[in-house]
Amino acid sequence: xxxxxxxxxxxxxxxxxxxxxxxxxxxxxxxxxxxxxxxxxxxxxxxxxxxxxxxxxxxxxxxxxxxxxxxxxxxxxxxxxxxxxxxxxxxxxxxxxxxxxxxxxxxxxxxxxxxxx
Amino acid sequence: xxxxxxxxxxxxxxxxxxxxxxxxxxxxxxxxxxxxxxxxxxxxxxxxxxxxxxxxxxxxxxxxxxxxxxxxxxxxxxxxxxxxxxxxxxxxxxxxxxxxxxxxxxxxxxxxxxxxxxxxxxxxxxxxxxxxxxxxxxxx
Numbered sequence: 650x651x652x653x654x655x656x657x658x659x660x661x662x663x664x665x666x667x668x669x670x671x672x673x674x675x676x677x678x679x680x681x682x683x684x685x686x687x688x689x690x691x692x693x694x695x696x697x698x699x700x701x702x703x704x705x706x707x708x709x710x711x712x713x714x715x716x717x718x719x720x721x722x723x724x725x726x727x728x729x730x731x732x733x734x735x736x737x738x739x740x741x742x743x744x745x746x747x748x749x750x751x752x753x754x755x756x757x758x759x760x761x762x763x764x765x766x
Numbered sequence: 767x768x769x770x771x772x773x774x775x776x777x778x779x780x781x782x783x784x785x786x787x788x789x790x791x792x793x794x795x796x797x798x799x800x801x802x803x804x805x806x807x808x809x810x811x812x813x814x815x816x817x818x819x820x821x822x823x824x825x826x827x828x829x830x831x832x833x834x835x836x837x838x839x840x841x842x843x844x845x846x847x848x849x850x851x852x853x854x855x856x857x858x859x860x861x862x863x864x865x866x867x868x869x870x871x872x873x874x875x876x877x878x879x880x881x882x883x884x885x886x887x888x889x890x891x892x893x894x895x896x897x898x899x900x901x902x903x904x905x906x
Contacts, residue, residue, distance in 0.1 A: 673776040673813050703783065705809055706873035734802050741880030742873045743861040 651675060652701075654682050660758050663691045668700035671708035680711045683726075684718060692724025693764070695757045704735050709742055716748065723764065727757040768832040772812075774819040774845075782830060783809050786841060793834040795902045803881040804839055804900040810874040811843040811896040818847030818894075826892075838883070838901035846893040 652675035653668045663686045667679060683694055694715070698704070716726040728750045730736075739745050751757035768789050772778040783805040790801045808830070815828050829844035858876055878885055884899040 670780055672779055672809065673816075674779065703806070703809075705779075705806060705813065706877050707813065709873050709877075733799060734806070737803075737881075738806065738877060741877050743858060743876075746861045 652679060654679055656682065656686055658691075659695075659754070661762055661764075662693045662695050662758055664695045664697060664754055666697040666700065670703040671698070671701050671711075672703060672705040673707040676705075676708045676711040679708075680715060683715050687715075687718055687722050687724065692719045692722035693762065694719050694724065695727045695729060695754055697754055698728055698730040698735060699732070699753075701730070701732075701735070704738055706738075706742070709738060709744060712748060713744065725763040727751055727760070729754055729757050767834075770830040770832070771827040772830065774816045774825060774828055776813065776816055779809050779812055779816075782812050786830075786832060786839075789832045789834065790839045790900075793839060795834075795837070796839060796900060797902075800900055800902070804841065804898070807878045807881040807885075807898045807900070808841045808843065810878045811841075811898060814874055815843055815845035815847065815894075815896075819845055822847045824848075824893075838899060840897065840899045843896045843898070844890065844893060848892060849889050849894055 651669050652671055654665055656663055656665045665683055669675065671679060686694060712728065719726045728748055730750050731752050736750065739748055751760065770782065770785055772782060786808050787801050787805045790796050790804055796804065812828060819826070824846045826846035831842045833840040858872060878898065882898045883901045886897040888895045888897065
């Protein structure tokens, strides 16, 4: 299955909503799309993965890379997903402290803005 | 027993996952959650095999054998990349280690080990067999 990503603006955040599978084949595309947003001047990104059915180790690696990229630019990356598969994969790779997850986009944005605004 | 052969290309991973999930689903021994574990572990094994064959230039197809056992499902992924030792792969740092975020790659092995109930790497004359076992009742 392919991956579709849509990016919207909301309350000073870029909200990227993904649907499909995030794997070895599709993860590079997500990375490119989010990096375009960051380099374009919006380093505060919410990544809504609620519609993503599958994430593999390459997908997790891309999430780590994007977290670092957004923070380097003074922003943050917040993941939205309540799905068991992603939680388990994050725990098994010891990424649970680095990649906190929120249940919905409102909770991710409501946790405060990295620029203090 | 179900045999599948795929070209060593990542755009076939989704197909492998779907075949494994469908076979395990028909078998009706594993829960949906355990089928997800199995599909991801097999997908990681195939991704590693594709990576390894790319580095050795082998275009031989990957073999995937699905065995439906009374207590679970066993999937064996066979590559033709000349051999590999999981012990030579650096372990990833703990979650609270500041160096954790340096590791964007190498996440596949810890995932496979965590998802499978048993995993075995066996050298073959021209590559490696990875045997992944998922049981109806998880050992962990």
